[in-house]
Amino acid sequence: MVTTKDIAERLDLSVSTVGRALADDHRISEQTKFRVRQAAAEMGYVANRAARMMRGASSKVVGLVIPDIRNSFYSTIAHELSKNLESQGFQLMLSETDDDRMVELRHLRELSASRASGVVIVPTARPHSESAKLLQGIPHVQLLRKHSSLGPQWFGVDDFEVLRQATMHLVEQGHTRIGYIGGPAELHTGAERLRGFRSALSEGKLPARAARIELGPPSSIEHGRQAVRRLLAEPTAPTGIVLGSIQLTRGVLEELSRTSVVVPKDVSVVGFGDEPGFSWWGPGLTTMGLPIQAMAVGCGLWLMRRLKTEPDDDTPYTSVSPGSLIVRGSTAPPADMRRPARRRR
Known part of the structure; x- marks a missing residue:
């Protein structure tokens, strides 16, 4: 496996400089960043996410917790969110609960353990109290459904x-x-x-x-x-x-x-x-x-803005979309x- 040390030896740079260049550190010149990225691509370098997370960094994963992917509402939401997040450098991870609150809890435990950057959740009818506690430590937003125990951020339909x-x-x-x-x-x-x-x-x-x-x-x-x-x-x-x-x-x-x-x-x-x-x-x-696509895009943009600017902000936010006959x-x-x-x- 190619490491930052291998890239550093090839370019005659320090390992710390290579690491900072790959992390887009402002202290590194654009010319050096370009050289490092080009060498990393040529050598097949893959970032060690686990090591970054051990140093306290969040992953670039956002969890989508839904009841049933067979429902076209949720498959449309997953598709739109995935495109939206990908454009911002994030990856969508899908979790299906089948409206079982214990399955929901297990998925949230995994997302928390993997240091997910955020969560979009369509909650079950009665989320477990531990689910609520886990979400307190992850930027998240409820979609379509809402439950008072999971916070005041919600995108839904009237x-x-x-x-x-x-x-x-x-x-x-x-x-x-x-x-x-x-x-x-x-x-x-x-x-x-x-x-x-x-x-x-x-x-x-x-x-x-x-x-x-x-x-x-x-x-x-x-x-x-x-x-x-x-x-x-x-x-x-x-x-x-x-x-x-x-x-x-x-x-x-x-x-x-x-x-x-x-x-x-x-x-x-x-x-x-x-x-x-x-x-x-x-x-x-x-x-x-129902404007499901527009709602999914709005939800994704709101979460991205929160992650990039104020990830700890719990200010209540509600977006209600109308339907049309x-x-x-x-x-x-x-x-x-x-x-x-x-x-x-």
Whole structure:
């Protein structure tokens, strides 16, 4: 393995000068830095990160802790963050928790032990108390979800307003029996989305019995399938359904595709998120579009600025992004409102 001593002997420089040149020390001339870097590249030199960390330096790694990489929200976030961090000389390390707080804790222990420069985390519903303590020693920011124990920095979506808009779209079309399939209320996102759904019903002066609510794991496609099956099997099945996560949306669409249910003739559907396939599913899915890419970029830029200027600054920071209703063919007034009136004889 090539060392700084080997580079120093080749260039007839001291080992300390080579080390400082590689670290971009301002005391070393640009000409010397260029010579050292050129020699290092030619000789195949690789920096010893472990040695640097033993001297108290942080790594150039930023951890991304997410529930499920199969969710296109999180894969998009990972992609955008990775590009953003790479341009700043950092590397993204992905950790998947499957919404298990003990798995989350193990990943945070590893990131702390490896002296990660920072962490972007989509937390579980009830993070372990040790997770909160570990994050106190690492610059970090919460994304999409938030938990009070993990600090006051958060980039998220206006979940309340997103679900209120989605539900109001059906209310305004005349639906009086509306189903909601979403995540559990113990998650901050789940609670806010459920609150937005109920607020729209109240705003539309619909009674509580107008709601049909199915809550479960937000990352479970199977929960989406089973929930819509149960809703449509009811004697007074909903004429419209609002969805509260992208994976649940996928599950519902898969289930509807394999049945004889016709959308929107038999039931109207408002999805969550806007994957490429949603625009051509059936009649085209009416859904709530979310600025995930822009939010991921903003989150990455904010964390980079903090790492480079004030890594110990815990000043509260919140960024809330709006959603937008994308109307396609999967929603229409309920069937009884579409029937033509009988002519008088």
